[in-house]
Amino acid sequence: MWATQALAQPAAVQVHLFPDFAEPADELALEFDEFYQPVIVSDQAKLLLPAQRAALEELDGMLAEMSGPDGPWTCEALEGAEQWVRVRAPASRVLTAMQWPNEPPLV
Numbered sequence: 001m002w003a004t005q006a007l008a009q010p011a012a013v014q015v016h017l018f019p020d021f022a023e024p025a026d027e028l029a030l031e032f033d034e035f036y037q038p039v040i041v042s043d044q045a046k047l048l049l050p051a052q053r054a055a056l057e058e059l060d061g062m063l064a065e066m067s068g069p070d071g072p073w074t075c076e077a078l079e080g081a082e083q084w085v086r087v088r089a090p091a092s093r094v095l096t097a098m099q100w101p102n103e104p105p106l107v
Contacts, residue, residue, distance in 0.1 A: 001100045002035075003031040003032040003035045004032065004035075004091050004095055004098070005091075005095065005101070005104065006031065006104075007028055007032060007059070008088055008092045008094075009105075013104050017107055023073060024078055025072060025075065025078040028078075029066070029067070036060050040053075040056065040060075052097045054097075055093045055094040055096075055098075056094055056097075058093070059090040059093075062083075062086065062087050066083050066087075072084060
């Protein structure tokens with residue numbers, strides 16, 4: 001839940017979720033992947049409703065499209081890149097599908 005809540009927030013919130021030495025954009029994607037990969041390949045995946053699975057896969061796909069060394073992984077990109085603006089909508093859809101609150105995660 002934490003990783004998805006973080007991805008759904010505006011950049012002004014996201015940059016304060018990590019220590020100063022971390023690159024928030026990169027950390028957001030890594031945090032989601034650390035949650036997503038074990039869930040989607042485990043027996044827990046069988047418990048997901050189709051809408052939940054679809055929302056998670058959409059978000060994962062958008063992050064995968066951004067991956068690579070040329071992706072928008074800087075703080076400046078987090079605040080202004082169109083890719084990050086677009087990621088926030090599917091992250092919000094995941095929160096809705098999972099019935100998790102769409103609010104800033106606890107730090």
